[in-house]
Amino acid sequence: DIQMTQSPSSLSASVGDRVTITCRASQNINTYLNWYQQKPGKAPKLLIYAASSLQSGVPSRFSGSGSGTDFTLTINSLQPEDFASYYCQQSSILRSFGQGTKLEAK
């Protein structure tokens, strides 16, 4: 199985901040990497697919980059509704998720 490791596990930030979350794969996954946002009690929401493609309807302050084993999710100008948990997920071989990053208000 491909292991996905996110960092940090938790993060405190303020509205207006720029936030970066990283995800590392245990082997080369090209750009078969997706990002999700999840709020308490809700199903995850797709933000980014294929490492850098913004899902329709997702605000442009979200962006993704990377290829191979190292990826980043960046949120520019953090908004109050962005405080949530974020997960990376690979689809190169089967499927697997990172352990998540909880983004909290400072």
Next chain:
Amino acid sequence: EVQLVESGGGLVQPGGSLRVSCAASGFTFSTYWMSWVRQAPGKGLEWVANIRQDGSDKYYVDSMKGRFTISRDNAKNSLYLQINSLRAEDTAVYYCARDEGVGNHYFFHYWGQGTLVTVSS
């Protein structure tokens, strides 16, 4: 409108079995791969299994091979997950998700609301 509605969760004793279901609507179910993803209370997301459109191929995360069986009934637009020999660590919300792609890039765009399975005596 795409809808995925899970059902069948509940309280089960350790060692018992349970089948959770997912009813799909608003799209041509038989043309999509489908997956199950679970989330233990306060924990992260864990992919469980997926199944090809016609049910001919099924894949599982290594740790769940043997006790978990994914299946589908395209005539009923339904996805299933049979879980046997349930353990406390199987306690989780079980989500079904449409496993779709753009080219070879697959992702989960549509999710159900989840069904909670609690394993306890």
